[in-house]
Amino acid sequence: MLVLSRKKGESIIIQDDIEITILEVNADTIKLGFNAPRDVEILRKEIYTMIAQTNKESAAHGMDIQVLKDKMKKT
Incomplete structure (x- = not known):
């Protein structure tokens, strides 16, 4: 398993066309945003x-x- 540390507003790119962005960090939850082609099921x-x-x-x-x-x- 790859483990990365990210801060609010930072992103991770997967295979050129999938981007995961940290939108919000609270005490016990993290809000993620996903930008991916429509054919990628999330x-x-x-x-x-x-x-x-x-x-x-x-x-x-x-x-x-x-x-x-x-x-x-x-x-």
Whole structure:
């Protein structure tokens, strides 16, 4: 893990087109600003984890291939 120290108003650049700026620093919170291309998805970790878990649960239920073929024919 790379650890950097930044002050309010300072930024970090990732691969030429993603910029993270420190907007505000309080006692126990930091406000970050992200400037990135629209195709770059930025999620809070708890949301990312929830989506990954939901996807894992959906995949575990699986679907019979014939049921899937029938559903595709109806559309």
